[in-house]
Amino acid sequence: MAGTPPRLEIRNIVRRFGGRNVVDGVSLQVQPGQVTCLLGPSGCGKSTTLRIIAGVDMQNSGEIYVDGKLVCDTIHRVPPEGRGIGLMFQDFALFPHLTIAQNVAFGLKGSAAQKRARVEELLSRVGLLHYAEEHPHQLSGGEQQRVALARALAPRPRIMLMDEPFSGLDNRLRDDIRDETLAVLKEEGTAVLLVTHEPDEAMRMADEIALMRDGRIVQQGAPYNIYNTPVDRAAAAFFSDINVIQGTVRGALTETAFGQFLAPGVPDGTEVDIVFRPQHLKIDFDRSGKGPNPTPLAGVPARGVVERARFMGRESLVEFRMDFDGSILKATVPSVFLPKPGTPLWLTVRRERCFVFPRKE
Numbered sequence: 222m223a224g225t226p227p228r229l230e231i232r233n234i235v236r237r238f239g240g241r242n243v244v245d246g247v248s249l250q251v252q253p254g255q256v257t258c259l260l261g262p263s264g265c266g267k268s269t270t271l272r273i274i275a276g277v278d279m280q281n282s283g284e285i286y287v288d289g290k291l292v293c294d295t296i297h298r299v300p301p302e303g304r305g306i307g308l309m310f311q312d313f314a315l316f317p318h319l320t321i322a323q324n325v326a327f328g329l330k331g332s333a334a335q336k337r338a339r340v341e342e343l344l345s346r347v348g349l350l351h352y353a354e355e356h357p358h359q360l361s362g363g364e365q366q367r368v369a370l371a372r373a374l375a376p377r378p379r380i381m382l383m384d385e386p387f388s389g390l391d392n393r394l395r396d397d398i399r400d401e402t403l404a405v406l407k408e409e410g411t412a413v414l415l416v417t418h419e420p421d422e423a424m425r426m427a428d429e430i431a432l433m434r435d436g437r438i439v440q441q442g443a444p445y446n447i448y449n450t451p452v453d454r455a456a457a458a459f460f461s462d463i464n465v466i467q468g469t470v471r472g473a474l475t476e477t478a479f480g481q482f483l484a485p486g487v488p489d490g491t492e493v494d495i496v497f498r499p500q501h502l503k504i505d506f507d508r509s510g511k512g513p514n515p516t517p518l519a520g521v522p523a524r525g526v527v528e529r530a531r532f533m534g535r536e537s538l539v540e541f542r543m544d545f546d547g548s549i550l551k552a553t554v555p556s557v558f559l560p561k562p563g564t565p566l567w568l569t570v571r572r573e574r575c576f577v578f579p580r581k582e
């Protein structure tokens with residue numbers, strides 16, 4: 222690509238432990254001011270990837286570039302402190318014997334006046350200037366996390382690596398700290414690579430999500446695209462509960478109780494999973510044994526009987542036992558609607574909300 226190189230680029234990183242590729246050919250780029258989330262289940266290799274970029278672990282093959290300059294392959298290796306990288310980890314504790322200001326100043330170079338100016342700038346940005354002379358134990362968990370952010374940002378790192386930085390905080394506080402952190406990182410124009418196993422965190426923070434499984438990135442893109450066009454059943458299931466209807470392809474179509482689904486390019490006889498999220502199952506009332514009329518967009522309605530309905534605050538989760546095969550499908554609906562078990566209702570699902578994937582055993 223012509224023009225400015227990415228702030229961070231990794232190419233084909235492989236890391237083996239005990240004969241297993243724990244990181245198996247990971248490539249990605251992060252631009253200045255952009256947050257990329259490495260998202261995946263526990264053990265998929267996220268932290269190992271981050272540790273390699275930080276320089277505290279070493280890849281078996283692959284390269285790391287910062288602003289287009291090679292900082293590490295299997296021959297050259299810039300030490301961690303020479304990479305312009307800041308770190309923020311959940312258990313990256315503050316120094317208990319130093320004041321808040323001394324903690325933030327810890328990695329800074331320059332004159333005393335320059336250091337003081339930078340510390341004051343960052344502490345006021347995270348709203349903690351009045352705590353400058355206190356010690357960490359006098360601050361709440363959320364405040365300590367903000368100090369940790371200020372400390373990591375103080376030397377103006379070109380790249381910030383964050384590994385589950387908010388997981389020690391309780392829910393409400395976590396949302397606030399995430400938003401504040403994001404605002405500060407954007408102002409500083411830092412390129413951020415954030416590791417998390419929580420889809421909500423990734424959706425809230427990321428400009429781009431790299432979904433990782435078994436050491437590989439299986440899908441990469443804006444949160445909206447990753448959520449709405451998953452590459453496979455597991456990618457869909459990572460973000461929410463899913464419904465799955467099984468079918469077999471005949472003539473690029475598969476027949477279900479909801480009518481036909483297109484399966485272009487899928488060979489005859491292939492078993493497929495038709496996957497959709499519970500919020501996309503639409504409910505209609507029973508009109509003397511009939512449901513709404515079929516439409517090209519929503520297909521044929523199918524009847525189910527309410528098995529269970531649970532109130533969950535903002536929404537209700539309703540489980541239906543379907544007449545056609547006795548399977549259970551789930552719908553989330555606004556919680557004003559809480560039908561009684563045994564109520565027959567009709568269900569439809571819009572075609573553009575469904576994904577047809579060849580079944581993997």
Ligand SMILES: Nc1ncnc2c1ncn2[C@@H]1O[C@H](COP(=O)(O)OP(=O)(O)OP(=O)(O)O)[C@@H](O)[C@H]1O
Nearest residue numbers: 238239243261262263264265266267268269270418
């Ligand atoms: N030093 C090591 N020696 C041997 N195996 C390791 C080492 N470090 C990591 N692993 C293994 O590599 C795999 C990936 O670990 P990693 O910590 O990168 O996963 P993760 O996706 O970050 O998971 P988590 O969210 O639980 O930290 C795991 O199976 C882990 O046991």
